[in-house]
Amino acid sequence: MTSPPDPFDQIRERISGYILSESTFRGEISFAVGAESIVECCSLLKNTLGFTYLVDVTVVDYLTVKFPRYEVVYLLHRFGENYEENLRIRLKVALEQDDPAIDSVTPVWSGANWLEREAYDMFGITFRGHPDPRRILMPEDYDQFPLRKDFDVRDRESSKRSFERALDEGLE
Amino acid sequence: MERVEIVTEELGTEPDGTRKHTMMLNMGPQHPSTHGVLRVVLYLDGEKVKEAVPHIGYLHRGIEKLCEDITYQKCLPYTDRMDYLASICNNIGFILAVEKLLGIEDEIPERAKVAEVIMFELGRIESHLIGIGANAMDLGAMTAFLFCFKERERIYEILEMVCGARLTTSYPRVGGLPMDLPEDFSDTIRNFLNIFPKTLNEIDSLLTRNKIWIDRTKGVAVISKEQAIDLGITGPILRGSGVPYDLRKAVPYLDYENYEFDIPVANEGDAYARYLCRMEEMRQSLRIIEQALDNLPDGPYIADLPDIVLPEKELVYTKMESLIRHFVLVYNGFETPPGEIYHAVENPKGELGYYIVSDGTGKPYRMRVRGPSFVNLQALPDMVKGGFVSDVVAAIGSIDIVLGEVDR
Numbered sequence: 001m002t003s004p005p006d007p008f009d010q011i012r013e014r015i016s017g018y019i020l021s022e023s024t025f026r027g028e029i030s031f032a033v034g035a036e037s038i039v040e041c042c043s044l045l046k047n048t049l050g051f052t053y054l055v056d057v058t059v060v061d062y063l064t065v066k067f068p069r070y071e072v073v074y075l076l077h078r079f080g081e082n083y084e085e086n087l088r089i090r091l092k093v094a095l096e097q098d099d100p101a102i103d104s105v106t107p108v109w110s111g112a113n114w115l116e117r118e119a120y121d122m123f124g125i126t127f128r129g130h131p132d133p134r135r136i137l138m139p140e141d142y143d144q145f146p147l148r149k150d151f152d153v154r155d156r157e158s159s160k161r162s163f164e165r166a167l168d169e170g171l172e
Numbered sequence: 173m174e175r176v177e178i179v180t181e182e183l184g185t186e187p188d189g190t191r192k193h194t195m196m197l198n199m200g201p202q203h204p205s206t207h208g209v210l211r212v213v214l215y216l217d218g219e220k221v222k223e224a225v226p227h228i229g230y231l232h233r234g235i236e237k238l239c240e241d242i243t244y245q246k247c248l249p250y251t252d253r254m255d256y257l258a259s260i261c262n263n264i265g266f267i268l269a270v271e272k273l274l275g276i277e278d279e280i281p282e283r284a285k286v287a288e289v290i291m292f293e294l295g296r297i298e299s300h301l302i303g304i305g306a307n308a309m310d311l312g313a314m315t316a317f318l319f320c321f322k323e324r325e326r327i328y329e330i331l332e333m334v335c336g337a338r339l340t341t342s343y344p345r346v347g348g349l350p351m352d353l354p355e356d357f358s359d360t361i362r363n364f365l366n367i368f369p370k371t372l373n374e375i376d377s378l379l380t381r382n383k384i385w386i387d388r389t390k391g392v393a394v395i396s397k398e399q400a401i402d403l404g405i406t407g408p409i410l411r412g413s414g415v416p417y418d419l420r421k422a423v424p425y426l427d428y429e430n431y432e433f434d435i436p437v438a439n440e441g442d443a444y445a446r447y448l449c450r451m452e453e454m455r456q457s458l459r460i461i462e463q464a465l466d467n468l469p470d471g472p473y474i475a476d477l478p479d480i481v482l483p484e485k486e487l488v489y490t491k492m493e494s495l496i497r498h499f500v501l502v503y504n505g506f507e508t509p510p511g512e513i514y515h516a517v518e519n520p521k522g523e524l525g526y527y528i529v530s531d532g533t534g535k536p537y538r539m540r541v542r543g544p545s546f547v548n549l550q551a552l553p554d555m556v557k558g559g560f561v562s563d564v565v566a567a568i569g570s571i572d573i574v575l576g577e578v579d580r
Contacts, residue, residue: 016303025511055516056542060529061567065537073527075514075542079417086422090514111404114550122236137229137579147237 007087011049015041030090035102038093042074042108045089051076054105055088057115059123063149070095071126072102092113101126122147194222201230201566207306207568208575210547210560212552224553228546231579239500239539242269243505244346247539252340253545260291260331260341261519262577267344268425269515269526272510276347277389279475284348287473289426289464290361291334291343292517293457297368298327299520299572300408300450307447307569308379311388316378323371326364333360334519346506347481362464365458372454379447389443392556393567396441403554404547407522408449409571413441419518431460443570450572453520482505505534521545543577 008029018041033041045051046092055075062069074091085168093102104127105112116127117136124145127133134140139162144151198213209230215223235254239247251266252259270278305320328338335343344350352580379385382486394404400413410417419487420428436452438445474481482501485496510532516525522544529538548571555567 015302026513028513030512055523056514056527056540058523058540060512060538065531074523076272076529077388079415083416083422088514090282109404111547111550112404114546115404124503135229137232139229146234146345151237153237 007085008089011045011089013087014049014102015044018044022072025154030092032092032094035093035095036151038072038074038105039105039108041091042076042105048109048154049078050080051078051089053077053079054109054111054115057105057112057119059119061123062146064087068094069097070123072119072125074105078094095125099126100124101128103128104130106131119143124148139166178294182277190482196280201227203316204213207573208315210549210568210573210575212568213563214556214561214564215237216561219562221556221561221564223562224556226549226552228322228452228549228575228578231575233580234480235495235580236539237537241535243502243534244507244508244536245502247536248345249340249342251541251575253522254258254580255299255340255519255545255574257302257386257526257574258295258520259339260295260335260343261517262297262524263341263343264288264292264426265517265519265524266526267346268517269528270346271511272515273513273528273530274346274480274506275509275512276475276477276480279347280475281348281472282469282474283353283471283473284344284475285426286468286497287466288348288355288433290461290468291331293460293464294330295405296457297454298324300454301373302409303520303569303572304375304379304447304450307443307566307572308385310565310569311385312441313379313382313385316375319371319375323368330360330364333357338524345474345481347477348472351475352473356467358465361461365418365462365465369455372451376451388562388566389570390440392443393557393570394440394442394552395555397439399554400441400551403551405522405551407518407520407544407548408446408453409548409551411436411523412438412445414439414450419516419523423516425515425517431463433457433460435484443566446570449523460572471505471552507534508532519544521574521577522548541577541580543580545571545573545575545577546580549573549578 013038018037020034023030045093047150056072060071060073072093072095073108076089078087080086095102102125104116113132114136116130119125120127120146121138122137123130135142142158144158173359195216197214197216199214201209211227211376213225214221231268235250238250248263248266251262254262264321273578301320301324303525309317331341335341395413397414414437416435416437421435433456434451471523483494483497488498508530510530512529514525514527524544527540531537552567556564
């Protein structure tokens with residue numbers, strides 16, 4: 001399927017200004033990108049290089065394993081001409097532990113809306129400029145971020161508080 | 173009833189001087205047509221939907237978090253509980269992801285791969301039957317629903333025969349199948365292949381040219397091609413909007429490139445187009461199953477990888493070494509190379525992706541599930557805006573969501 005000129009070379013060349021590093025594992029290519037240029041890089045990838053389909057946005061919390069602590073992962077897909085190419089790349093953005101925030105890519109792909117909301121809900125990453133920055137799976141008044149590695153699974157206090165509040169509201 | 177309330181957003185004044193307001197209507201989480209615990213807050217102008225806001229999370233169990241503390245083998249039963257209408261497809265997707273992480277795809281025996289294809293396509297038929305049947309029942313066509321359920325029962329019987337469970341299958345293992353296929357496997361499936369097209373034709377004759385069904389679904393819940401791609405929608409909804417994107421062809425797994433089948437595409441992007449796509453996909457699945465059954469080879473059903481695969485039960489009871497190996501594998505799990513992979517399969521509802529980050533131990537450091545229903549449900553507000561309340565029911569049914577997967 002890969003024609004003689006490697007499609008990744010073209011991509012690499014066009015977004016070289018944004019790439020900080022690159023890695024490949026099991027044939028999947030990942031580019032590390034700076035947090036400040038993520039929207040620029042994504043619009044370039046979408047509008048010029050044809051990555052029209054955003055597959056996934058997610059976060060990995062490396063707590064003590066790696067520094068900086070958070071990594072926001074974007075998975076992009078290019079259909080190619082006649083939907084035959086089907087190329088995938090991954091963008092990774094490292095974020096600091098204190099007040100992790102990044103610009104939202106919802107202006108580029110509206111499908112990022114819920115994916116970023118989930119990332120906020122689970123990891124507490126703030127997506128600047130998000131049109132609807134609410135929690136999505138957890139109760140709206142919940143004050144923890146459950147998928148963080150330092151989340152205490154045995155601490156039921158916050159869930160209990162939400163539950164009790166919901167009960168009180170129901171009784172009114 | 174006490175949950176219905178008036179929001180004082182003025183819409184204008186009637187000729188006789190009465191003022192109009194939007195009404196907020198809470199649909200769900202306990203509503204028969206929301207397929208579980210979906211809650212949609214509708215803002216209405218009479219019968220017209222001005223705004224729809226889905227609220228999800230009622231079934232959130234934190235599967236991603238749970239999987240961080242258990243070995244890879246033990247994650248498998250959790251994947252059943254996501255899209256529980258096609259749990260076998262979730263299982264196989266997860267197993268393939270772990271096999272990719274381990275880099276053992278080439279060691280999987282042919283028999284296991286072909287059997288997985290058969291099971292996967294049975295899962296697709298099973299899910300589409302519920303998708304169509306429930307959608308039809310929501311719109312009043314009870315008979316089609318009963319026909320669908322009757323056939324689904326046959327698939328459940330096959331699943332029970334092969335893996336011992338009907339709904340929560342937890343079937344293949346990393347490396348292949350946990351046990352050999354039952355002796356009458358081929359005959360049972362062939363029997364199903366003979367019976368099923370007849371029922372499919374019956375469902376077809378009940379719905380495809382049914383005037384009420386067409387009135388309720390044609391031109392309803394329309395989503396354009398550009399919108400669908402922009403929202404990241406996959407599965408029959410994307411194909412119903414004219415994009416011939418199917419992971420079985422796009423990024424083949426399980427040797428799907430060796431099977432002959434077509435990707436049904438419709439261009440209208442409405443609920444009826446999605447229905448037609450699902451119907452045709454079931455026929456194509458039958459084609460795949462038939463080809464797979466013809467090529468089902470004999471031989472080993474699980475890879476010969478002592479570091480990963482559990483030893484045979486008989487050896488565990490009789491040999492010390494096997495007992496130790498069994499203990500270590502169950503207790504610590506198999507070691508995985510550090511790295512991260514994303515593996516996606518074409519689930520009945522769309523792209524189901526597993527993003528696994530491994531730190532080299534027997535437990536996933538992070539397991540992310542990209543559920544198709546979760547992303548597809550995002551399209552609901554766009555689909556129903558400007559339509560009638562009754563079309564919301566048709567829209568939810570045609571997206572074919574499973575809340576177990578939306579909330580995970």
